[in-house]
Amino acid sequence: MKQNYICTTCGVQYAASEGYPVEICKICDEDRQYVKPSGQQWTTLDALQKDHHNQLRTVEPNLTGLSTVPSFTIGQRPLLIQTPEGNVLWDCITLIDDDTVAALNTLGGVDAIAISHPHFYDTMVEWSEAFHDAPIYLHRDNAPWVMRPDQRIVYWDTEIFPLLPDITLIRCGGHFPGSSVLHWSAGADGKGVLMTGDTIMVVTDTRWVTFMYSYPNSIPLNRTAVERIVAAVEPFEFDRLYSGWWEKVTQTDAKNAVKRSAERYIKAISD
Numbered sequence: 001m002k003q004n005y006i007c008t009t010c011g012v013q014y015a016a017s018e019g020y021p022v023e024i025c026k027i028c029d030e031d032r033q034y035v036k037p038s039g040q041q042w043t044t045l046d047a048l049q050k051d052h053h054n055q056l057r058t059v060e061p062n063l064t065g066l067s068t069v070p071s072f073t074i075g076q077r078p079l080l081i082q083t084p085e086g087n088v089l090w091d092c093i094t095l096i097d098d099d100t101v102a103a104l105n106t107l108g109g110v111d112a113i114a115i116s117h118p119h120f121y122d123t124m125v126e127w128s129e130a131f132h133d134a135p136i137y138l139h140r141d142n143a144p145w146v147m148r149p150d151q152r153i154v155y156w157d158t159e160i161f162p163l164l165p166d167i168t169l170i171r172c173g174g175h176f177p178g179s180s181v182l183h184w185s186a187g188a189d190g191k192g193v194l195m196t197g198d199t200i201m202v203v204t205d206t207r208w209v210t211f212m213y214s215y216p217n218s219i220p221l222n223r224t225a226v227e228r229i230v231a232a233v234e235p236f237e238f239d240r241l242y243s244g245w246w247e248k249v250t251q252t253d254a255k256n257a258v259k260r261s262a263e264r265y266i267k268a269i270s271d
């Protein structure tokens with residue numbers, strides 16, 4: 001029987017295949033990810049549903065985070081944004097089940113899905129199916145890393161993509177050529193919110209952020225790439241920045257934090 005296999009290291013689901021789709025996961029077999037020392041392993045959504053569940057938590061008005069328990073792959077926390085014109089799921093996780101769909105439907109469901117980069121593509125097609133074929137917005141430059149092509153994927157190829165009146169997608173590049181962030185103008189009491197996945201990553205001292213080519217392998221970006229990211233978000237006002245994990249949030253003064261952090265970073269990688 002054909003199965004949509006899921007890589008247990010990155011959580012990305014592949015197009016249906018008899019037997020494993022590839023020997024080594026294409027997302028993991030490169031510098032930005034890794035293959036576990038124990039080797040490539042696969043699972044399925046059915047198997048994952050048996051011993052994992054999702055938790056939801058409000059992080060600010062009209063913004064809900066969700067994550068999988070026990071933690072699966074890199075333990076990210078996507079966000080559901082509720083707006084008057086519709087709800088957007090920013091980034092994704094592998095586990096989707098009936099409880100999660102019911103919980104999100106009490107918040108108005110999901111009208112559109114937008115994902116920062118391939119490490120969070122996960123089971124995006126399953127999510128779309130569960131929410132009435134919600135379109136999945138991906139930057140076209142990341143298309144080579146889509147392992148389960150689907151007609152519900154909408155590729156955008158501009159630098160800025162207005163998704164809803166309150167929500168704009170911004171291509172920053174860096175970690176991946178199409179690495180993107182989401183600007184929500186109504187967030188943080190109208191002072192603006194930026195959601196960044198790991199395109200811009202809040203660090204342990206949450207007043208600061210960083211920019212990396214590879215997080216698991218600690219490979220930095222160069223000066224040009226970092227300056228390009230800062231320039232891409234410069235036209236937008238934001239006070240708060242959510243990167244892709246629960247604790248990785250710069251609560252206030254985030255736009256200055258991005259600028260300060262870029263200066264510190266470039267100084268550190270310069271001669």
Ligand SMILES: [Zn+2]
Pocket residue numbers: 007008009010011012025026027028
């Ligand atoms: Zn993988």
Ligand SMILES: [Zn+2]
Pocket residue numbers: 117119175198
């Ligand atoms: Zn990543």
